[in-house]
Amino acid sequence: MSPPGGTETGRCDERMSAETRRRAILEFLASQGNVKVDALSKHFEVSEVTIRKDLTELEEQGLLQRTYGGAVFSHRSRFNAPLLEKLHVQGDQKRAIAQAAVQYIEEGDCIILDAGSTTLALAQLLASKPLVSKFRSLFIITTSVPAALELSRGGHQILLAGGQVRNHSLALIGPTTVRVLADHHADRAFLGTSGITLSHGYSTPNPLDAEVKQAMIRSSTKSYVLADASKFGHASLARFARLEDIDQTITDAEVSPTFVEAFAKRELRLELANVVPDGEEPAGIADPIPR
Numbered sequence: 001m002s003p004p005g006g007t008e009t010g011r012c013d014e015r016m017s018a019e020t021r022r023r024a025i026l027e028f029l030a031s032q033g034n035v036k037v038d039a040l041s042k043h044f045e046v047s048e049v050t051i052r053k054d055l056t057e058l059e060e061q062g063l064l065q066r067t068y069g070g071a072v073f074s075h076r077s078r079f080n081a082p083l084l085e086k087l088h089v090q091g092d093q094k095r096a097i098a099q100a101a102v103q104y105i106e107e108g109d110c111i112i113l114d115a116g117s118t119t120l121a122l123a124q125l126l127a128s129k130p131l132v133s134k135f136r137s138l139f140i141i142t143t144s145v146p147a148a149l150e151l152s153r154g155g156h157q158i159l160l161a162g163g164q165v166r167n168h169s170l171a172l173i174g175p176t177t178v179r180v181l182a183d184h185h186a187d188r189a190f191l192g193t194s195g196i197t198l199s200h201g202y203s204t205p206n207p208l209d210a211e212v213k214q215a216m217i218r219s220s221t222k223s224y225v226l227a228d229a230s231k232f233g234h235a236s237l238a239r240f241a242r243l244e245d246i247d248q249t250i251t252d253a254e255v256s257p258t259f260v261e262a263f264a265k266r267e268l269r270l271e272l273a274n275v276v277p278d279g280e281e282p283a284g285i286a287d288p289i290p291r
Contacts, residue, residue: 115144115171116192127154189220210238229254
């Protein structure tokens with residue numbers, strides 16, 4: 001694909017999704033450092049209004065910074081690049097799961113937010129203008145440096161747990177992190193997971209990460225696991241919870257019916273979030289299973 005503004009404009013697939021187009025915009029930014037609305041409009045053969053909407057969405061995700069007539073890379077996007085790249089994988093699903101999770105947060109809550117791409121989607125949502133207006137007194141404890149950066153845009157009270165910083169994910173782990181969590185109590189904890197199976201429960205590849213997640217569960221009244229359907233059926237090295245240890249799991253409708261039936265049979269709460277294609281308005285949230 002030729003850079004916008006060059007001698008070759010190319011012809012883009014008219015059916016290109018908004019998410020695909022926005023990924024391409026980020027690729028242009030990575031190679032050029034800046035982009036212009038008019039050049040992007042010509043390259044992708046869409047209106048300038050559509051491009052401005054793309055840039056606004058990417059700015060809200062912390063991936064770029066708007067300028068007059070275009071955009072440049074934000075320092076936050078360079079800092080969080082590996083994790084933000086993960087956020088694009090199953091991006092619609094992760095945003096839908098985050099939207100479903102918000103309904104369980106109440107004004108004045110203290111919540112714990114785990115590290116990971118799906119919980120980062122929740123952090124981005126909490127930093128958005130509508131939710132900043134809705135929640136004026138949230139206290140958020142997080143073990144994710146990227147999540148703390150996102151939440152700071154919303155003006156929320158944030159406690160960034162101390163500890164060892166993992167490369168790439170910028171998650172905090174280790175005994176210091178566990179101690180900080182043990183010294184606090186939260187109304188709800190929102191956790192990510194690398195795998196979910198009926199026999200092994202919820203798991204992660206890193207035993208230190210598993211200890212942190214266990215501390216989150218112990219320190220909260222209710223715990224929620226946020227995981228897209230691709231996590232089901234996979235077991236990682238270290239289990240951090242049995243299925244029965246988690247109050248509710250929120251996923252998307254692509255999850256196998258085997259898991260839906262198994263959760264219902266065990267009377268475990270599994271919610272399937274409505275996944276809305278990028279660019280469309282959400283039509284609501286699916287009911288939890290079971291009631």
